[in-house]
Every structure is written in structure tokens, then in C-alpha cells.
Amino acid sequence: MKLNAQFLLSAFAPEHFPTQARTGGAPEVAFLGRSNVGKSSLINALLGAGMAKVSSTPGRTRSINFFGLYPVSSSGQQKSLPALVFADLPGYGYAKISKSIAAEWSGFIDPYLTDREQLALCCCLVDTNIPPQPSDTQLMDFLRHEQRPFVVIGTKSDRLSNNTLAKSIAALKREHGVDEVIAVSVEKGKSDKGLRALWERLESVIPA
Numbered sequence: 001m002k003l004n005a006q007f008l009l010s011a012f013a014p015e016h017f018p019t020q021a022r023t024g025g026a027p028e029v030a031f032l033g034r035s036n037v038g039k040s041s042l043i044n045a046l047l048g049a050g051m052a053k054v055s056s057t058p059g060r061t062r063s064i065n066f067f068g069l070y071p072v073s074s075s076g077q078q079k080s081l082p083a084l085v086f087a088d089l090p091g092y093g094y095a096k097i098s099k100s101i102a103a104e105w106s107g108f109i110d111p112y113l114t115d116r117e118q119l120a121l122c123c124c125l126v127d128t129n130i131p132p133q134p135s136d137t138q139l140m141d142f143l144r145h146e147q148r149p150f151v152v153i154g155t156k157s158d159r160l161s162n163n164t165l166a167k168s169i170a171a172l173k174r175e176h177g178v179d180e181v182i183a184v185s186v187e188k189g190k191s192d193k194g195l196r197a198l199w200e201r202l203e204s205v206i207p208a
């Protein structure tokens with residue numbers, strides 16, 4: 001299926017979340033993880049450069065940013081409703097701004113993860129360059145409790161040798177209690193095997 005990506009809106013409160021009229025109730029995929037882990041970069045790699053704002057300053061994404069993925073017919077016509085919606089979420093776990101982030105989480109991110117009916121899959125991004133983080137374990141425990149399906153994605157894999165990456169992935173699987181961690185890199189010229197595996201998983205949430 002050919003999909004055309006379009007920015008929908010930035011939400012700072014639950015009442016801003018895209019309406020049924022806007023999305024037709026399309027399934028949503030949320031991108032979650034600590035500040036600077038590479039959420040916005042991954043969305044750009046999946047949807048095309050420039051979609052989401054990337055920054056070297058942690059804590060850049062402060063709103064939930066929604067993107068619609070619209071099917072395009074063989075004649076090139078774009079459908080009026082998206083088949084899938086991506087949600088780029090603010091990061092957590094960055095000490096300097098953790099207080100304001102904590103307030104945001106209880107204000108509108110928590111409600112999004114708890115109540116959003118369309119939310120079909122959570123992508124939990126973890127950095128393969130650092131040891132497993134308690135804040136990530138905490139998020140996954142929360143998602144398990146909420147019975148939200150999630151997939152764990154290991155970012156910035158280009159910075160590690162194959163051997164070190166394999167060890168890191170093994171540690172992440174063990175610590176987070178998951179069978180699979182999809183290793184990805186958004187660096188040009190690096191293998192896009194992980195990105196392709198991820199796309200397959202994402203497309204699987206679109207109803208046939």
C-alpha cells in the first residue's frame with residue numbers, strides 16, 4: 001500500500017487529540033522513549049525527512065505530534081482519511097526538565113496512553129548505546145498493566161560494532177522481559193533491515 005504522510009496537529013491537551021471526523025478512527029502508533037533517544041528521527045526515517053523536528057537538545061518535542069498516513073490509489077489520488085496515524089510523544093527521563101515533563105505526563109500523555117481507543121501499538125524506543133534504563137522498564141510495566149501491545153526498538157545501532165550491538169540487544173531483552181528488540185539506525189548508508197522489519201510490524205495494525 002502506498003501511503004502519503006501529512007502532519008495533522010500538535011496536541012497539548014486531550015481535547016486537542018485528532019477527532020474521529022479527522023482520522024475516521026484509523027489505528028494509531030505511538031512513539032515513546034526517553035528524551036533524545038531518537039523518536040522524531042525514526043519518524044522522519046519512516047515518513048520522509050523533515051516531518052518531525054529533530055534536535056540535539058533533549059526535550060525538544062513538547063507536544064504530542066500527530067501524522068496521518070493516507071493511502072494513495074494507483075491513479076495517484078490520495079484518500080481523504082488516513083489508514084494509519086503516527087503519534088510522536090515528548091520524551092521522559094531527562095533530569096533537567098523532569099519536573100515539567102512529569103506534569104505533562106499526568107496532564108495529557110497519561111490520558112493518551114490510558115484512554116485513547118484508536119491506540120493500536122506503542123513503539124518503545126531504547127538507546128542501544130547505554131545500559132537498560134529503569135525509566136524504560138517503568139514505561140513497559142505501565143503498558144503491560146494497561147494491556148497496550150508494544151514493540152521495543154533499539155536506536156542508534158550504527159554507533160556500535162556488530163558484536164557490541166548483539167550484547168546490548170541481549171541485555172535489553174533480558175532486562176525488559178521481551179522476546180524481540182528491533183535494532184534500527186537512521187544514518188544514511190547503514191542497513192535498513194531494522195526499518196523494514198519495523199514497517200512490516202506497523203502495517204500489520206492496518207485492518208485488511
Ligand SMILES: Nc1nc2c(ncn2[C@@H]2O[C@H](COP(=O)(O)OP(=O)(O)OP(=O)(O)O)[C@@H](O)[C@H]2O)c(=O)[nH]1
Pocket residue numbers: 033034035036037038039040041042053054055056057058059060061062089090091092155156157158159184185186187
Ligand atoms: N548516530 C545516530 N544518531 C541518531 C539516530 N537517531 C537519532 N539520532 C540523534 O539523536 C539526537 C536526538 O534525536 P531526536 O530524534 O530529536 O530524539 P527524540 O527522542 O525525538 O528527542 P525528544 O523530542 O527531545 O524527546 C539527534 O542529534 C539525532 O541526530 C541514529 O540512528 N543514529
Ligand SMILES: [Mg+2]
Pocket residue numbers: 039040041053054060061088089
Ligand atoms: Mg522528538
